[in-house]
Amino acid sequence: MSIRFGLVESSVAVLPFTQPALWVALGLPCLLGVLGAWLRPQRTWPILLAGLPLAASGIVLLMIVEQHGLQRWQLEWGKLTVQLRLNGLSVLLLLLTQGLGLVAALYTPGELRHADPAQRRLERWLWPLLGILVGSLSLIWVAADLLTLYVALELMGLSAVGMLLLPGKVESLVAGIRYLLLALVGSLSYLLGVALILGHWGRLDLAGLVQVVEAGPVAWTAAALLGAGLALKAALFPLHAWLAPVHGNAWVPVSALHAALVIKASLFILLQLWSVLIPDSLFAAQLVAWLGVIAIFWGGGLAWRAVELKSLVAYSTVAQMGYLMVVFPLLLGPGIPASVQGLAWQGFWLYLVGHALAKAAMFLAAGNLILATGNTTLQGLTGASRQLPLSLLAFGVASVSLIGLPPSAGFTAKWLLLRAMVIQAQWAWVAALLLGTLLSAAYVFRVFRYSFVETAPHYAFRALPPWLDGLALGLALASLLLGLFAYGPLTLLQGSR
Amino acid sequence: MSATPPLFDLLLALGLVALALGCLFDRHLVRACSVFVGFALSMALAWWQLGAPWLALAEFSLGAGLTGCSLFYALGVLPPGSPLPSRRDWFREPFRQAAIRAVLALAWMGMIGAALRHSVPVMAYSPMQQPLLLAGVAMSALGLGAFALHRHLLRRLLAFNVLGSGVFLLLAGLTGTMAHAQALIITGLGVAWLGTLLGAMLIRRLYHLQGAKALISDNESIRQKRQGP
Structure with missing residues (x-):
């Protein structure tokens, strides 16, 4: 497993382009964030223009990894060393982060324009926090030592909390302070785990730890502490209670980014550390x-009973993280055949990427529906099919991937996972996956049951600028097409061995 | 281990635990916060004693100075003339819930203590040689217990800070004061300060919007339970 995470010696020397491109990918978002706070863009084209060099850096890194494979290097800073690695997985997640970050930034002016003026007091702060969030997420994908991971995790966590608080409503403040306290305690648990590792083995670089770690009480306790802290931050069941109120009360692009990437970053670190x-x-x-x-x-079940549209989407995240948790025994454990592990590995990351795109699309679509109808409940959607076809289409295409219908990324990923489970004869997981799929279909279709009520009176819906729907639809289509064109990402993932 | 006789370490460790108890379980919040500043100053002394002057400086400025100011800001003591939230926490948790929470937290800490005893040979043979490490275990157990027990947001912030200091002491006791450990602790101190500042701003804002009852976290669920049969 640690080989798949690229924690081995690289055969290739670091190319001259790699480092500058990575610095651009890590630093530029923060710089753009400061610029955004200063200029407060009201239109989309300046944001798009500013995002181009960022995307270029991601594409340069992608080309480097595609041609040369794994890159690893370390930076010395006084007595401290920072380990970095770049493999197929980290590039894939880096590109995902940049793409979603850009979409969230593009959506933001539209969201703010329609927000209640009382809630816009702190809107200036959204831009730098967004920048720090994208930068720290990018750092998490490439960091290969526990110290850098800790710093990046904390930057990500604090900026995420900050972004969620910005609307300043009582509900979002109450949800936010709960999240803040839990996230802080989670990082202390992480720190204690790191302390055990550093005390016992005297090093923090993951590739070195792979060589020296032996199973025993220290490894188990450290894994338990790190796992508990990260599971709290990733909202893994049963530590998920903070998630839905937080997502329900934040600005739409913020909840989209949080559900799509922030909680997944903790899961990524968790899997990586446990595999070490x-x-x-x-x-x-x-x-x-x-x-x-x-x-x-x-x-x-909670999503099925949800009254509010956004809490339906948020509870569905809890369920969807469950699918990723079910894959753990196929990735970690004694005596798993390499072929099964390979299938599970590909399925896991494809599912994660597909879900990130679909969930972000769903949040944007839900945000559009709420903006247009001015009503946050599911019942408020009655009759929306006639007047908001595009928003509903985006929601529908996103739910195709979320449920896992062909040809979406959700389907391809579930197919890979099912194959791995069937080969291993893990029938309990197969049953959970299939029944869960039915359940997700059930709760998603509730939205359409309300929206296609044809006898509803004509409500006055607010007209939305078309690019808001376009962004949601674009993300949803990306998640759908990822299933058809999964070959490229999958070879990239496999190449990371 | 330091060359000074362990007597000073022992006194420091006892003092730290006593101050932690004071700031965690005093219902008079201004006094609790003042005790916390004293606690942070003793932490700085402990870092000095462990041979990490930079950490002592960071603890002095971040822990005692900035975190203390943030806490007093949350209480409305700073800046002078701000509206004052209630300075006392009279909220009493239903006993059963409180007991379950505290027992869970202490069980978790007990597990960690057992693991520590296993992984650090010194702890198993002569635990008294490392009084600061023991103080770290006690402080983190107290902090976690208080975090689980209290509902008042400011007291939870205090509990988080004590828990953090305990974890930092444990970290230093486990690893010594090598560069990487110091970097981890300084990052942790910075995060604790930023978290406390954010929490303090939130508390002020919540008080401004909703009054004193907003400062009891999770009050919604408790109120519903009380209204139930």
Whole structure:
């Protein structure tokens, strides 16, 4: 597993372009964020123009990895060393982060223009926080030592909390302070785990730890501490209670980014650290998987009963994280055949990327529907099909991927995962995956049940600028097409071995 | 281990635990925050004693200075003339819930203590040789217990800060004061300050919008339970 994360010696020397491109990818978002706070863009074309060099840096890094494979290097800074690695997985997630960050930035002026003026007091701060969030997420994908991961995790967590608080409503403040306190305690748990590792093995670089870690109480305790802290931040069941209020009360692009990337970053670190510390532990992976099974049904059930549109989308995140948790026993554990692990590895990341795109699209679409109808509940959507066809189309295409219907990324990923589970004869997980799919179809179709009520009176819906729908539809289509063109990303993931 | 006799370490450790108890379980919030500043100053002394002057400086400025100011800002003591939230926390948790929370937190800390005993040989043979490490265990257990127990937002912030200091002491006790450990702790101190500042601003804003009842977190669920059968 650690090989798949690129924690091995690289055969290639670091290319001269790699570092500058990475600095652009890490630093430019923060710089643009400061610029955004100063200029407060009201239109989309300046944002698009500013995002171009960022996307260019991502594409340069993609080309480097495609041609030369894994790159690893370290930076010395006084007595401290910072380890970085760039492989197929990190480039894929980096591109995803840049894309979603750009879409969120493009959506922001539209959202702010329609927001209640009382809630716009702090809108200036959104831009730098967005920049720091994108920069720190990018750092998480490439960092390969525990210190850098800690710094990036904290930057990400604090900027995410800050962004969620900006509307300044009482509900968002109450949800935000709960999230803040839990996230802070989660990072202390992470820090204690790191302390155990540093005290026992005397090093923090993951590739070095792979060589020296042996199974034992220290590795297990450290894994438990790191796991608990990160599971709290990733809203893994049963530590998910803070998630829905936070998503329900934030600005739309902020909830989209948070659901799509921020909680996934903690999951990414969790899987990476466990594959270093407890690659052969049966119990931990099984525990996570069973919790995942409960999450699929618990989250699905809550989404099915949700009254508000945004909390439906938020609870569905709890359920969808459950699918990713169920894959753990196929990735970690003794005696998993390489072919099964390969399938599960590809399925896991494809599912994560597909879900990130679909969930962001769904939040944007839900935001559009709420902006247009001025009503946050599901019932407020009655009759929306006649007047808001584009927003509903975006929601529908996103839900195709979320449910896992062909040809979406959700379908391809679930197919890979099912194959791996069937080969391993893990029928319990197969059943959970299939029943969970039915359940997600059930709660998503509730939205359409309301919106296609034909006898509804004509409500006065607010007209939206077409590019708001365009952004949601674009993301939803990306998630759909990722299933058809999964070959490229999958070879990139496989090439990272 | 430092060359000074462990007597000073022992006194410092006892003092730290006593101050932690004071700031966690005093219902008079201004006094609790003042005790916290004293606690942070003793932490700075502990870092000095452990041979990490930079950490002592960081603790002095970030822990005692800026975090203390943030807490007093949340209480409305700073800046002078701000509207004053209630300075006392009279909220009493239903006993059963409180007991379950505290027991869970302490069980979690007990597990960690057992693991520490296993992983650090010194702890198993002569724990008294490392009084500061023991103080770290006690402080983090107290902090976590208080975090689980209290509902008042400011007291939860205090509990988080004590928990953090305990974890930092544990970290330093486990790893010594090598460069990487110091970097981790300084990052942690910075995060704790930023978190406290953010929390303080939130508390002020919530008080401004909703009054004193908003400062009891999770009050919604508790109120519903009380109204139930």
